[in-house]
Amino acid sequence: MQAIGLSPVVDKHHITATSRQLYEYLKVFDKSHDKYIPQEIKRLDREKLTILLKSLLDGDGNKHSKHGWRYTTVSQRLADDIQEIAIKCGMAASVTLDKEGFYRVYTSTTRTTQCNLGANRSEWVDYDGMVYCVQVPNSIVMVRQNGYAFFSGNSKGAGDQYVRDYARIYGLPTVVFRQSCIYGTRQMGVEDQGWVAWFIIAALTGQPITIYGNGKQVRDVLFVDDLLNAYDAAIANIKIAAGQVYNVGGGPERTMSIWAEFGPILERLIGHPIPVSISDWRPGDQPIYISDIRKAERELGWHPAVGVEVGIRRLYDWVTTHQHLFV
Template identity: 65%
Template sequence: PETAVLYASTNKVYGGMEDVGVVEQETRYAYADYPCGISESAALDFHSPYGCSKGTGDQYMLDYARIYGLRTLVFRQSCIYGRRQFGVEDQGWVAHFVIAAVMGRPISIYGDGKQVRDLLHVSDLIRAYELGIANIDRLKGQAFNVGGGVDNTLSIWQEFGPLLAELAGHEIPVQRGDWRPGDQRVFIADTRKAAAELGWQPHINPSTGICDLYEWVAGNRDLFM
């Protein structure tokens, strides 16, 4: 078959990662021993129904390439955000927070808000897909972490909150809740494999990307009424 199949997997296939050491800093958690982030060699631990559903597809893609020679790639994606994302609390949290701030809706923070994620702008994700398709015959049957990496991280509220307040011109009120089961204190993707094999790296940093997203939401309030 000539068709290329690129599967949108997730960092949730690595599970809650409770065994990975983290250190608490003033505004964020950080890995104790992984300065480049978590690589594709990390053990899979689906840990949740969502992780299980994505992880099952992830493994099917790798096995179909290995057994039947299908032209598949797996992208284990971090937090994707950008214009035209209609984020909700459980999916697309960056856009959800921005939409809530613009529309004056409540935001719930579970845990202490120091949880760290690497963020990837959708335009950078699209470039990764284009490169994956262009190199499918050389790279088929492999999994790649596709995320913002160590240079594009943000704690979900201790650092994101002040950035959002600056854009809005006022403090953003939040409701606090308990930690959710399986919530990783830190997830930062090690994207060195994608850099080496695809020649890919993110171009848009979180400050620039979130500012652009905020401007789009503010200019399109009618879409969120």
Template identity: 50%
Template sequence: MMEQRDNRPVLITGGCGFIGCNLADRLAVRGERVLVLDNLARAGVRENAQWLKSRHGDLITITVADIREPIPVIDAVRDARAVLHLAAQVAVTDSVSDPAADFEINARGTLNVLEAVRLHNNTAPVMFASTNKVYGRLIEDSEIALAGRRYTPTGALLVDGISENAPLDFYSPYGCSKGTADQYVHDYARVFGLRTVVMRMSCIYGPRQFGTEDQGWVAHFLLSAIRGKPLTIYGDGYQVRDALHVSDAVAAWLAALDRIGLACGRVFNLGGGPANAVSLRELIDQISELTGREISYCFADWRPGDQPWYVTDTRALSTALGWTPQIPLAEGLHSLHAWLSGRFGTEHDSREALA
């Protein structure tokens, strides 16, 4: 006998944000109902909300609420078949300027979500958007060397990237708040038996990303090129990240959700891996070639918690769920450039849409 489909909605907190709206879109394309809980406070999220509703109509329900308020969180969780928790304060700089607000959103807000699930819907899977910032600076200056236009580790142990076995070392208030939430989510699986999954993500980019200097740096670099505006590079530009296209990130999230029996209780690092690693200077070169425009930039001091090198080891996720990145960086940049050019290429005042 065919198992009856669970028609309850998937709850996505922060579902009008960049990754959240891409997840909501993919779920709705599959014919699933989605309940989005978002306070609509960040730039671009109202536009993403309109985009979701225009594409999917009644499959998408948007509730305007804040995860710092327990009652609307409980109401949203109560009837959900799964909870994808992405609502967050996402900028290191904002965490430094207001650590208390950063804590209330990222740590306390996540605890509100966990408690709502534990007390009112304890069979619902909970997936959490964590960050590579929980590992802190990770690598000392003596452990990296300059090779061409990027840093590389001097030891052979990191050839495949940073694995989930790397020690946690929270750095910056943002790292502390997200690290606290990360550990709560993981511990609620061990202590209370919730079916939780932690995704420690690195540099997700792609369409629907309104990049800023503080968050979404790939989109920010591309958008600056389109607008002909100079960039500020914090550090020396040789720092390396691995970039993952949002469609690949969504595929990883849904693979874990669809096979929650294999994924629950696990922590996964999620990124583009060594094949999609790039330094800031290298990315500027690629963007200049893609757009046909020279990009002017200047340098400023390193920011708190900045990692000189971070590349994700994706083998745990691949082994558990059969997931691997499908979109190489060059192809992904083309897709993001096409979206940004269509969205911002004409100078009808784009600032209004972001307000």
């Protein structure tokens, strides 16, 4: 306190200091029900945030378990801020609201999450859509649901690395498949997931189709039966496959552009032109993606068998006979 210009008075139970300048700074953060931690503070590095969190827990917190603390406040915004800071400090944190109207932030050091956002890189955004639809290019999203916080945007990469590490460290016979565009019967495609099935479902049920970009984006596609055969091949050759990573997709022989080529195929099947609307390119959309599947072919003896138009026809026939599932 002396280092920042305060003159503390120390007695047996308290340390007291007064500062008009500090008062003027703090009073803008309002009263107890509206307290919050300003964004510039939450952007501090992990070391400073850890000091802040410890001070907050020492003041309005109490130890509730061997590895955890509980912070209590009547401000929901402050509770959310404490949760965010705890996660940035590598702790697990959840928020509950009790019958008396107190928000309890439970923190624990038994699980850790790394989050190094850096200065001026975090931002609050009000978002009321489906979580899977949110687009944040090259970033990580912290989502709160039922009082718990989750990081999204890097789950596939994290899962990939964890599975590989468990093979390397603990000797578990794990295998990583980096899959391209999988399609096939029983696929309940929506606009953001399962685009081959979605276009067929939308065309048959009269739902609007939006093409983002010019429709010439190229993807390799793999029918689900071929994917299952790849799983079987990995299990059958587990001594070779354990700890390995394989690209699993249609490869160069099973590619098509998402609408410039797929559109005419679908129109031939349905028997009439399909109206579509054109929208801007989506951030992060790749013009071309084709899996290099040679390692899987070489080590697992696996190769896709279902051709593109054959697979599309099978999926089209299945959707046609199950349209009641999509209306």
